[in-house]
Amino acid sequence: MNIIRSFLAPSSWMILVAASTISMCYIVGLAVYRLFFHPLAKYPGPRLAALTQLYEFYHDVIRPGQYTWVIKSMHERYGPIVRINPFQLHVDDPEFYDELYTSANNPRDKWSFEINMFDRPGSVFTTIESDLHRTRRAPLNPFFSKRSVVQLTPAITKHLEKFCKRIEEWRGSEQSLGLRYVISVSKHLPVKPRTHML
Numbered sequence: 001m002n003i004i005r006s007f008l009a010p011s012s013w014m015i016l017v018a019a020s021t022i023s024m025c026y027i028v029g030l031a032v033y034r035l036f037f038h039p040l041a042k043y044p045g046p047r048l049a050a051l052t053q054l055y056e057f058y059h060d061v062i063r064p065g066q067y068t069w070v071i072k073s074m075h076e077r078y079g080p081i082v083r084i085n086p087f088q089l090h091v092d093d094p095e096f097y098d099e100l101y102t103s104a105n106n107p108r109d110k111w112s113f114e115i116n117m118f119d120r121p122g123s124v125f126t127t128i129e130s131d132l133h134r135t136r137r138a139p140l141n142p143f144f145s146k147r148s149v150v151q152l153t154p155a156i157t158k159h160l161e162k163f164c165k166r167i168e169e170w171r172g173s174e175q176s177l178g179l180r181y182v183i184s185v186s187k188h189l190p191v192k193p194r195t196h197m198l
Contacts, residue, residue, distance in 0.1 A: 034086050045074060045083035056085045107131070 034050055035041060041050070049055040059067035071090050074082040080093035091100060098106070107130035115126045124140065127133040142148060170177040 038086070040083050040087070040089060043081055043083045043089055044078035049074075049085055050083050051086065053085050053087075107134075 031051055035047065038050075046055065056067055059070045067084075071082070071084055072092075074084065074090070075092045080096075081089055081091050084090045109130050110128045110133070112128055115128055124133065124136045127136055167177065
């Protein structure tokens, strides 16, 4: 009887082999799906970027902030529409502006993956549903009107001129220009400035 029980009871190596086999089958199946059957599979781009987000992680984290330039080189190689990770396309063509960006006639919900990285649930910026976003943004609309922007232009210009003057003062010196405060302010903006270009 003990012989039968020991034969029927799975040993730990059998569980390990089974788990490894299932994992490998899943990884291979996911790779095949992402490369050949995913809705974005027909768009050009590096195969590694289509397979995993580790490609983007490497260029954004290990080589800090370099993925923007990698995407630019992708466009030079593959054309105006490229697949930059398993779930996203990047478009470098002004003809697609109306198609890509939302408007009152073309509402679209935001992608929750992109919103979750800001860690501000319930804010205007992180609202996923387009109708709720429009409701939350309504009180802010007067601040983004053409009139408001024109009124703020002198203040913005003053600060930009001061910033440019500081850059000119440091040009040619052997010292580095501290951009800590510029970067700390930019962390709260949806678009990061390319400070390494300065």
